[in-house]
Amino acid sequence: MTLLALERVSRRDRRGAHERMLLREVSLAVDSGELVAVWGPRHCGRSTLLRVAGGIEPPDAGTVRFAGRALEGSDGALGRGIGYCSRGRPSGEAGGVLDELLMTQLACGVPRTQARARSLTALERVGAALSASRVLRELDGAEAMRVAIARALLLEPALLLVDDPIRGVDVGARDAILALLRSLTNEGIAVLLATDDATGLSGADRALSLSRGELRGLASPRLAPVVQLRRASG
Amino acid sequence: MNSKTVVYESSCVLGLTTLMGAGVAIGSERAASRHATATERGTAALRSPVTWALLGLIVQRPSYGYELVQRFERTYGEALELSSASQIYTALDALERRALIERFALDAVEAAGRQPKPHYRVTAEGMCGYREWLVSQVHDERRRSRLFALQLALLAPQEALAVLDRYEQACLAEASGTPAAGAAGEGSAGVLSRLVLEDERLAIEARLAWIQYVRVQLQALLPSQRNPMQ
Numbered sequence: 001m002t003l004l005a006l007e008r009v010s011r012r013d014r015r016g017a018h019e020r021m022l023l024r025e026v027s028l029a030v031d032s033g034e035l036v037a038v039w040g041p042r043h044c045g046r047s048t049l050l051r052v053a054g055g056i057e058p059p060d061a062g063t064v065r066f067a068g069r070a071l072e073g074s075d076g077a078l079g080r081g082i083g084y085c086s087r088g089r090p091s092g093e094a095g096g097v098l099d100e101l102l103m104t105q106l107a108c109g110v111p112r113t114q115a116r117a118r119s120l121t122a123l124e125r126v127g128a129a130l131s132a133s134r135v136l137r138e139l140d141g142a143e144a145m146r147v148a149i150a151r152a153l154l155l156e157p158a159l160l161l162v163d164d165p166i167r168g169v170d171v172g173a174r175d176a177i178l179a180l181l182r183s184l185t186n187e188g189i190a191v192l193l194a195t196d197d198a199t200g201l202s203g204a205d206r207a208l209s210l211s212r213g214e215l216r217g218l219a220s221p222r223l224a225p226v227v228q229l230r231r232a233s234g
Numbered sequence: 235m236n237s238k239t240v241v242y243e244s245s246c247v248l249g250l251t252t253l254m255g256a257g258v259a260i261g262s263e264r265a266a267s268r269h270a271t272a273t274e275r276g277t278a279a280l281r282s283p284v285t286w287a288l289l290g291l292i293v294q295r296p297s298y299g300y301e302l303v304q305r306f307e308r309t310y311g312e313a314l315e316l317s318s319a320s321q322i323y324t325a326l327d328a329l330e331r332r333a334l335i336e337r338f339a340l341d342a343v344e345a346a347g348r349q350p351k352p353h354y355r356v357t358a359e360g361m362c363g364y365r366e367w368l369v370s371q372v373h374d375e376r377r378r379s380r381l382f383a384l385q386l387a388l389l390a391p392q393e394a395l396a397v398l399d400r401y402e403q404a405c406l407a408e409a410s411g412t413p414a415a416g417a418a419g420e421g422s423a424g425v426l427s428r429l430v431l432e433d434e435r436l437a438i439e440a441r442l443a444w445i446q447y448v449r450v451q452l453q454a455l456l457p458s459q460r461n462p463m464q
Binding site: 207 | 399402403406407409410412413428432435436438439442443445446449450
């Protein structure tokens with residue numbers, strides 16, 4: 001089932017007098033349980049693609065649909081089935097890991113006891129249970145990404161948008177992060193990740209490239225070829 | 235850096251001479267091709283990557299024919315497949331004729347009760363030649379890249395862009411099918427796997443970056459091409 005659908009989406013950057021196309025008529029469909037990776041160099045529009053896909057930024061043209069409904073004009077898309085993990089560390093670096101996850105839920109009205117239990121479960125789910133009592137700024141790249149994923153999972157997303165999941169992560173720990181994302185797709189969560197490192201494409205169901213706002217590659221899941229059936233003779 | 239290179243090269247003069255005689259591309263390709271016209275037996279075998287891959291196994295440790303066939307398949311797998319086991323024996327002949335390897339006798343205790351079979355070990359010249367051959371790969375890679383670029387440039391820009399798109403998709407598919415280097419296990423086998431995986435990753439990343447550059451250049455050649463940044 002198509003969970004996320006971008007149809008001829010364009011986005012411009014209008015800073016000052018200069019205008020630049022960040023996304024140019026991008027079409028992309030992502031199914032439930034699919035891992036789609038987009039590779040592109042710096043300033044190619046990777047982060048913009050994820051932000052538009054998550055409804056954080058509106059497109060200037062085209063449509064973004066999530067679970068069949070257009071995101072345009074709807075507020076709070078991230079809280080309604082879409083999780084977003086940006087690269088680097090979560091906000092509030094001076095705070096504790098558990099506090100970071102608690103705040104996300106308390107703001108949504110979840111009772112403290114329940115929020116604490118859910119936070120610990122989420123950290124355990126991403127292999128970061130030991131990070132619960134640590135301070136955010138003390139985490140290394142891999143730990144910070146796990147915590148960011150745990151925080152996004154608290155929203156019980158059907159789609160996870162992940163920006164640069166292995167940037168700042170040691171070579172030896174990169175596969176574990178990618179394996180974690182793959183394991184989430186086994187649970188039915190769709191993952192759309194953007195990366196400037198070819199390692200980030202490893203294990204993806206589909207790998208696409210983004211350059212100067214143009215997306216190339218298989219825009220929708222590859223379907224099984226249609227085979228004409230022939231009536232058996234005799 | 236330079237002084238190291240000088241020392242290294244001077245210590246390999248003998249090996250270089252042997253290799254050049256065998257038609258291996260060290261130094262200018264023209265010089266190598268001149269030597270390649272030599273009709274000495276074994277010249278063709280020494281140009282084969284199988285021969286150098288085999289020499290690497292003997293550098294790793296002395297061995298005999300049948301064991302080398304097995305180690306070859308185990309070490310190189312799909313990266314370098316043998317058409318038949320006889321390739322190994324042909325390559326052994328070629329290496330031995332060039333004095334890059336030599337036969338030796340097992341000591342009496344080790345050989346006791348076994349059917350005698352020729353064991354091979356690398357010579358000093360073979361060791362030197364193997365190092366030189368590895369370094370010479372940089373020329374091969376450069377030549378392959380150059381050839382691809384020249385062949386692509388023969389196409390009209392629109393056609394070349396279409397091929398480039400498909401080439402990029404093939405690179406992306408390769409990348410998604412390649413495990414991350416961190417997936418390799420521990421120990422020397424893990425290190426070896428990591429070296430290979432990281433080399434593949436860097437190569438794919440370099441190709442992807444190159445594709446982006448070529449695309450921009452080709453797009454500029456298209457008639458009435460819009461500026462993609464506007």
